[in-house]
Amino acid sequence: MIEHLLSFDLSALGIGYGTVLLFALLIGLLLTGMPLAFVTLLVALIFALGWFGPMAVPLITSRVYSFVSSFVFVSVPMFVMMAALLDRSGIARDLFEAMKLVGGRMRGAVAVQTIFVSVILAAMSGIIGGEIVLLGLLALPQMIRQGYDRKLAIGVICAGGSLGTMVPPSIVLIIYGLTANVSIGDLFTSAFIPGFMLAAFYVIFVIIRVKLNPDLAPMPEPDDRPWSEKIKLLKGLILPVLVIGFVLGSIYGGIASVTEASALGVAGVMLSTIIRGELTLSMLKGAALQTLATCGMIVWIGIGASALVGVFNLMGGIDFVSSLLKGVSDTPIIVILTMMAILFFLGMFLDWVGIALLTMPIFVPIVKDLGYDPVWFGVVFAMNMQVSFLSPPFGPAAFYLKSVAPKDISLGEIFRSLLPFIAIQILAVGLLVAFPAITGH
Amino acid sequence: ETHKYKFQSSDPAGNPNFELQQNWAKDLAERTDNQIQVEMMPVGSVVEHNETLDATGAGIIDGIVTDISYFAGKDPAFSLLGNPVGAWSSTDQLLDFMNNGGGQQLANDLFQPYGLHYVGSTTTGLESLVSKVPLDGVADLKGLKMRAPEGLVQDVFAAAGAAPVNLPGSEVYTALDKGVIDAADYTVFSTNQAQGLNDIAPNPVYPGFHSMPLVGVAMNKKEWDSLSPELQKAFEESVKQFADKEVSDLAAADKKAVAKAEEGGKIHVHDWSDEERAKFRRIAITQWEKVAKKSDKAQHVYDVLTDYLKKNNLL
Amino acid sequence: MQNEDEAATIPEAGILGRAINAVGIVFALGIIASALILLNEVVLRYGFDSPTIWAHETTIFLCAMAFVYGGLYCVVRNSHIRVVLIYDMVTGRAKRILDAIISLICLFAAGFFAWAAYGMVMKAIFRPGGEVHFETSGSAWDPPFPAYLKIFLLVVLCLMVVQFIVMAVNYLRGAFASEAGK
Ligand code: NA
Ligand code: NA
Numbered sequence: 001m002i003e004h005l006l007s008f009d010l011s012a013l014g015i016g017y018g019t020v021l022l023f024a025l026l027i028g029l030l031l032t033g034m035p036l037a038f039v040t041l042l043v044a045l046i047f048a049l050g051w052f053g054p055m056a057v058p059l060i061t062s063r064v065y066s067f068v069s070s071f072v073f074v075s076v077p078m079f080v081m082m083a084a085l086l087d088r089s090g091i092a093r094d095l096f097e098a099m100k101l102v103g104g105r106m107r108g109a110v111a112v113q114t115i116f117v118s119v120i121l122a123a124m125s126g127i128i129g130g131e132i133v134l135l136g137l138l139a140l141p142q143m144i145r146q147g148y149d150r151k152l153a154i155g156v157i158c159a160g161g162s163l164g165t166m167v168p169p170s171i172v173l174i175i176y177g178l179t180a181n182v183s184i185g186d187l188f189t190s191a192f193i194p195g196f197m198l199a200a201f202y203v204i205f206v207i208i209r210v211k212l213n214p215d216l217a218p219m220p221e222p223d224d225r226p227w228s229e230k231i232k233l234l235k236g237l238i239l240p241v242l243v244i245g246f247v248l249g250s251i252y253g254g255i256a257s258v259t260e261a262s263a264l265g266v267a268g269v270m271l272s273t274i275i276r277g278e279l280t281l282s283m284l285k286g287a288a289l290q291t292l293a294t295c296g297m298i299v300w301i302g303i304g305a306s307a308l309v310g311v312f313n314l315m316g317g318i319d320f321v322s323s324l325l326k327g328v329s330d331t332p333i334i335v336i337l338t339m340m341a342i343l344f345f346l347g348m349f350l351d352w353v354g355i356a357l358l359t360m361p362i363f364v365p366i367v368k369d370l371g372y373d374p375v376w377f378g379v380v381f382a383m384n385m386q387v388s389f390l391s392p393p394f395g396p397a398a399f400y401l402k403s404v405a406p407k408d409i410s411l412g413e414i415f416r417s418l419l420p421f422i423a424i425q426i427l428a429v430g431l432l433v434a435f436p437a438i439t440g441h
Numbered sequence: 442e443t444h445k446y447k448f449q450s451s452d453p454a455g456n457p458n459f460e461l462q463q464n465w466a467k468d469l470a471e472r473t474d475n476q477i478q479v480e481m482m483p484v485g486s487v488v489e490h491n492e493t494l495d496a497t498g499a500g501i502i503d504g505i506v507t508d509i510s511y512f513a514g515k516d517p518a519f520s521l522l523g524n525p526v527g528a529w530s531s532t533d534q535l536l537d538f539m540n541n542g543g544g545q546q547l548a549n550d551l552f553q554p555y556g557l558h559y560v561g562s563t564t565t566g567l568e569s570l571v572s573k574v575p576l577d578g579v580a581d582l583k584g585l586k587m588r589a590p591e592g593l594v595q596d597v598f599a600a601a602g603a604a605p606v607n608l609p610g611s612e613v614y615t616a617l618d619k620g621v622i623d624a625a626d627y628t629v630f631s632t633n634q635a636q637g638l639n640d641i642a643p644n645p646v647y648p649g650f651h652s653m654p655l656v657g658v659a660m661n662k663k664e665w666d667s668l669s670p671e672l673q674k675a676f677e678e679s680v681k682q683f684a685d686k687e688v689s690d691l692a693a694a695d696k697k698a699v700a701k702a703e704e705g706g707k708i709h710v711h712d713w714s715d716e717e718r719a720k721f722r723r724i725a726i727t728q729w730e731k732v733a734k735k736s737d738k739a740q741h742v743y744d745v746l747t748d749y750l751k752k753n754n755l756l
Numbered sequence: 757m758q759n760e761d762e763a764a765t766i767p768e769a770g771i772l773g774r775a776i777n778a779v780g781i782v783f784a785l786g787i788i789a790s791a792l793i794l795l796n797e798v799v800l801r802y803g804f805d806s807p808t809i810w811a812h813e814t815t816i817f818l819c820a821m822a823f824v825y826g827g828l829y830c831v832v833r834n835s836h837i838r839v840v841l842i843y844d845m846v847t848g849r850a851k852r853i854l855d856a857i858i859s860l861i862c863l864f865a866a867g868f869f870a871w872a873a874y875g876m877v878m879k880a881i882f883r884p885g886g887e888v889h890f891e892t893s894g895s896a897w898d899p900p901f902p903a904y905l906k907i908f909l910l911v912v913l914c915l916m917v918v919q920f921i922v923m924a925v926n927y928l929r930g931a932f933a934s935e936a937g938k
Contacts, residue, residue: 033843034858035836037827042865049868052501057872059488059501061913064869065876065906066489068820071609071812074794077787077819126615169615177614179483180455183637184614254620256798257612263794263815288784293835295787296826301837303827313486314447314501361454361483374455399837411839491894495879513894514902516883520894554884584805595809595896604805607812607895736889 010050015320022047022312023349030393037297040304044311051315059314060307067306068299071259072127072171077295078262079130083404084287084294085269086240087137089278094236096142100220101233108210108217110146111156112203114139118160119199122167124247124265126174126258128389129298132161132400140405149216150409151417152209158397158414159202159421162389165352165382167195169251169258172352172385176378179360186375190439194379194432198386201424239275243268297403301396302351309354322362332370336433339363340384344426347388351396355388356381376441380432387425390418444668446479446503446660451490451511454483456632458565458656461690462506465683472675477668481506497661498556504660505557509548513592518551518738520592523655525746527597527725530718532566532688534755535653540681542749547742548657558665560658561680565629566691567653570646571638572624573617575709578717579724587624588613594626594652596728601721617642626652631694634702643708647699650718658683726756766834768855768926772919773832783825786818793818809897817901821908828912831862831919849931856927863920870913873906880906 010018022043029039041060048056067073086092096110103109114135121131135157143153165172168188177184210217223230247265250256256264273279309317321342328338339359346355360381367377389397392415402411432438448466452458459481466479488496493505494512510523522544529535538544539562548559576582582603589595589605598605606622616622618641627633630647639645658680668676702708713721733743750756765777797811830836846854880891880903890903 030839031842032858033838033840033846033854034861035831035838037836038862038865041869042861045865045868054868055499056501057868058499058875059496061869061872061876061909062488062492062496064824065902065909066492068823068909069816069902069905071816072611073823074790074815074819077822078791081787081791171611174611174614177636178456178610179453181453181457181632181635182455183635183640185618185637185640250798251615252619255802257608257616257621259612260794260798263791264798266788266791267795284788285781285784288788289780291787292780292784292822292826292829293833295823296828296830297836299823300827300830310487313482318482318486319480357483357486361486364455393839402837403835411837412841495876499875511894514892514898516889517894556884586801586805586807589896592894592896599809599896604801604807605809605896606801606807607809607897 008050010047011052011315015316018047018051018315019312019317019320026349027393036394036399037300037304040301040308044304044307047311047315051311056311056314059310063307063310064303067303073299073302075125075127075259075262076129076298077291078259078266079125080133080291080294080298081266081287082262082269083130083134083137084290085266085273085283086134088283088287089269089273089276091236091240091269091272091276092138092142094233095138095240096146098233098235098237100146101223101230102237103220105220105222107214107219108148108206109220110139110143111148111152111206111210111217114143114156115160115199115202115206118157118163119167119196120244120248121161122163122195123169124244124251124258124261125164126169126171128162128164128397129400130262131164132158132397133294133298133404135161136401136404140401144406146220147218151413152206152216154401154405154409154414154417155421156202156206158390158401158418159424160199161400162386162397163195163199165389166191166198166386168192170382172356172382173378175353175356176360176381179356180364180374180378182374182378187378190375190441191379191382193440194383194428194438197431197438198383198425198428201428202421205420205424239272243272294403298400301399302353305351305354305394309350309357312354313357317358318361321358325362325366332372333433335366335370336372339367340380340429340433343381343384344387344391347384348391349394350388351394352385352388355385373436373441376432376436376439379439380429383425383429383432387422387429390422390425392418443475444477444664444672446477446664447482447487448479448504448506448660449482449484449487449493449496449502451484451493451505451507451656457691457694458687459483461683461687464686465506465679468682469676469679472679473672476672477676479504494552494555494557497659500661500663503664504560504658506563506656506658508654509657510592510654515555516551516738517732517735518742521729521732521739521742521746522547522551523657524593524652525725525729526593526651527722528746528750528755529567529653530755532564532653532692534753535564535655536562536684536688538746538749539655542753543745544749547745548659550741551738552657552659553662556662557659558662560660560665561677561684563656563658563680563684563687564653565656566688566695568626568628568649568651569630569633569695570624570649570651571617571627571633571642572644572646572711573620573642574623575644575711576624576646577711578713579720585624586622587626588616588622589626593728593732596731597651597721597725598626600728601724614638614641629691629695630702631691631698634698639702639708644711645702645708646711646713647695648712650713650721764833766832768923768930769832769834769919770922770926772915772922776828776832776915776919780825780829783822783829787822790815790818809895810899813893813895813897813899813901817899817905820905824905824909824912828916828919831916852927852931856924856931859920859924859927863917863924866913866916866920870910870917873910873913877903877906877910
């Protein structure tokens with residue numbers, strides 16, 4: 001039986017049909033309700049076995065080993081731990097109460113403030129995952145409690161929480177810089193304005209939406225509490241602001257590397273809970289266990305995607321994507337737009353590391369040959385990855401939020417909430433392509 | 442009969458080294474009338490850079506073009522042969538040792554048990570040390586917070602009084618920029634310059650004194666044995682020519698990049714005196730001995746290497 | 757707290773599942789330890805100009821163990837993300853059979869990976885000549901973390917295999933039992 005199964009030679013299909021079968025299998029298995037991490041791992045296994053034979057299977061375990069032992073992911077558990085501690089202490093609630101005061105009587109103020117907070121988090125972190133969990137644990141329940149439309153709240157959190165790879169520092173831009181051999185400093189400088197532009201678009205979208213449909217965000221009740229009480233509430237802001245200042249200061253003051261800074265954040269939050277007299281052993285234990293569960297889920301999704309890309313590359317994936325581009329057109333802009341389409345398509349199925357590994361070797365030389373600035377293209381690439389975080393069926397941002405959202409929020413609802421934000425991101429990609437000057441290039 | 446091989450590089454796709462490797466693959470195909478067709482794949486495309494030894498031995502990929510010190514965790518001998526810090530003052534010396542001084546045999550003894558045949562050697566040349574602060578000699582290394590990668594390089598800098606910081610390549614840029622570290626072992630001048638490292642750390646030491654990695658071309662032994670003697674010979678010849686081309690191209694690129702960097706007036710290139718270089722080398726050699734004690738193979742590499750250096754009056 | 761924790765394990769995971777759930781705290785504490793180690797590192801480096809050679813590698817190792825174990829932890833708690841569009845439409849006995857089939861397919865994958873990981877571990881703990889040598893990181897500190905992590909991955913994959921067998925059996929038993937109940 002196994003013998004028969006193993007003798008089935010998928011490579012006879014050729015890379016074109018092989019790719020089609022791979023994506024079909026991926027969607028088909030996803031729909032059965034099999035856990036996502038195992039779907040990607042299983043498809044990687046089927047193709048490793050069917051295309052090359054059992055001797056290729058160790059490539060998957062090797063990638064699993066390499067993926068988990070990568071330093072950049074250390075910041076994920078740190079952000080999740082921060083979130084889990086804040087969630088269990090009273091800090092989160094106090095923070096949002098205080099934010100309500102600061103926002104005054106503006107409709108949608110908390111959603112706008114959440115985007116503002118996510119930009120600050122993005123400046124503290126180079127990857128995504130932790131921030132979405134953090135915002136999902138803190139901001140989502142608060143916005144729902146205050147009567148915000150769920151979809152709007154979900155969209156703001158997933159889109160805002162993904163900004164970590166658009167606002168410098170960004171691991172996407174660093175990997176791009178290493179791959180394309182261009183200055184990482186130039187990439188960071190060029191990504192600042194597009195990153196803020198995207199965040200500003202989210203803010204404008206929120207303001208317009210709540211203006212057109214006031215039901216989406218209730219007008220805050222006039223607050224007739226005495227000032228003495230309001231000032232007490234504002235004190236709730238002091239500790240979180242100190243922690244954020246501490247972490248940002250350690251990065252920009254040259255005290256800690258980006259990953260180390262996330263650990264300082266954990267220490268800062270722990271210290272805050274001690275100051276507030278809230279830290280207990282059972283709270284610490286609960287937060288640590290939640291971190292374990294959330295990271296297990298986040299990392300295993302990445303593991304599966306990474307394994308799949310390794311197998312696809314070995315199958316000749318790089319050559320295949322390159323052949324898709326060849327002879328598309330002599331008009332440079334058509335070639336660029338085709339690249340955007342390929343990135344968008346891949347973004348539906350793979351995570352950004354896989355997409356970078358697969359497409360950068362092909363795209364960058366072509367972009368240079370066409371006379372475009374590779375730094376500009378790096379920023380466009382990072383913007384495309386923003387779309388990939390949200391786009392179904394493989395939308396990491398949605399998965400991360402789902403892992404901490406209330407049970408009654410389904411993945412389908414999250415993805416539906418993300419559609420307008422994906423549209424905004426595509427608009428931003430379009431603007432960068434049409435007006436490269438936005439990046440300063 | 443055509444032989445189609447997949448080789449994984451330890452360089453990313455847009456790196457000049459990778460482009461040179463792709464040109465080598467073209468040259469190899471031309472020499473053999475397309476009987477050997479090598480597809481070069483960038484770092485990490487199939488397995489991670491330090492996992493390629495096992496993957497090639499198992500036949501998952503067919504070969505590698507890699508800095509061999511990445512396999513130091515398998516046997517410290519890889520580290521000692523791959524980057525004997527301070528041993529070489531020029532690429533000619535390294536390549537002569539590898540091709541005529543017993544290095545080839547050493548490398549093959551190391552790779553064969555893992556199921557690989559070591560075809561030949563090349564190098565990227567002397568690396569340039571990236572630094573924010575002016576460094577003009579060993580004394581300036583005292584207490585220097587610098588990023589150094591795994592292995593001998595880290596040991597040597599620690600022995601020279603620096604405080605080596607263990608950071609992955611992906612955090613080097615931000616850590617240097619913000620001043621978490623003052624200096625970094627990275628790569629050759631032209632690539633450092635292209636990636637903007639000299640702009641944020643404007644006191645590079647060039648030519649470097651600390652690191653000249655041996656880049657080896659190795660492939661699955663069964664595949665190698667299945668090649669006819671003529672094809673094997675053509676393969677070896679093509680690697681030799683690749684080495685010459687890589688060394689001269691990268692040296693030219695470095696010169697051009699140095700001229701351009703100095704032109705701007707903001708980057709100050711530091712060149713160490715022979716005396717300081719010798720001082721550093723003496724410190725380095727004490728560390729070779731330490732590594733040699735870690736395994737029999739490492740001791741063997743140490744013996745052959747020091748023997749060659751003595752014979753050629755390089756010690 | 758204890759009860760809340762145990763309730764998080766799905767009943768089909770059985771005794772093994774509850775054990776896996778209970779051991780989770782060890783690796784969760786590893787994450788807290790990582791944060792403290794990095795804090796210590798920053799203080800030593802920035803405050804005393806004496807960075808350690810072990811902080812980063814230890815942190816990566818502790819987090820990697822937590823990541824690997826976290827995957828197993830989510831299996832026994834059934835908290836891996838699924839697309840439930842069709843899955844939720846299936847109910848009753850059919851659902852239990854579907855769950856059993858999914859467990860069996862995951863078992864098939866985990867089994868293959870465990871086999872592949874076994875080969876990887878052999879290469880990480882023996883030199884080609886057969887001499888025992890635990891693969892190290894190759895750094896100045898040179899700890900045998902790569903070998904430990906590969907062994908740990910193998911152990912977790914083996915536990916996953918057994919856990920999926922337990923779950924498949926329990927799902928099928930559930931499907932059967934409800935039939936008998938009718
Ligand atoms: Na960022
Ligand atoms: Na997506």
